[in-house]
Amino acid sequence: MRVVVQRSKQASVTVNGEITGQIQYGVVLLVGVTHEDGEEEAKYVADKIANLRIFEDEEGKMNHSLLDQKGQVLSISQFTLYGDTRKGRRPNFMEAARPEVAEPLYDRFNQLLLEKGIDVQTGVFGAMMDVSLINDGPVTLIIEK
Template identity: 75%
Template sequence: MRVVLQRSKNSSVTVNNEVVGQIDFGLTLLVGVTHEDTLEDAEYVADKIVNLRIFEDEFGKMNHSLIDVGGDILSISQFTLYGDCKKGRRPNFMAAAKPDVAESIYNQFNEILRSKGIKVQTGVFGAMMDVAISNDGPVTLIIESK
């Protein structure tokens, strides 16, 4: 499992000109699932994300987690995170999990985040989405389960 995490002042996702998910403060996650990912991968990544100390304290140091600051998550499925660009000019997406497998892991991942007391908004799995992110910092990290 691979997640690109951005600390966000606000973010939203629109499908067919309709906002389907939006947060005012927290983390925006672009979530990719590969073939061998399991529930354990989703649990590891979710725990890492909510406990990462990437929010500033009163001294401007990154000492607070998402849980500490009461932030929300906008979670967007993104199979292109497993695009391989080593050969040729067109990415190869063979490392991305098949949609039915990916959707199941992605949904489990979001439920794990919710079970930790986090408000989670999402896009629409498999849809063409317009994502707007106001990256705070900017802080952008890549979290992987393998």
């Protein structure tokens, strides 16, 4: 599982002209799933994201987590995170899990975050989405398990 985490002041995702998810403060997650991923990877990544200290304290140091700040999550499925560009000019997506494998695990990952008390908004799995965000910092990290 590979997730790009972007600290955000506000963000939204639109599908076919309609907003399907929107947050005011927290993180935008671009979530990729590969063939070997399962419950263990989803739990590890959800726990890491919930507790990652990437929000500033009163002294300007990154000492607070998403849980500490009561931040929100905008979670976007992103199979292209497993695009291999080493050969040729067209990315190869063979490492991305097929939708019938990826979608249930993506849903489970979001559920794990919800179970931690985090407000999770999402796009639509497999849809063409327009994602808009104000990146805070910018702070952008990649988490992989």
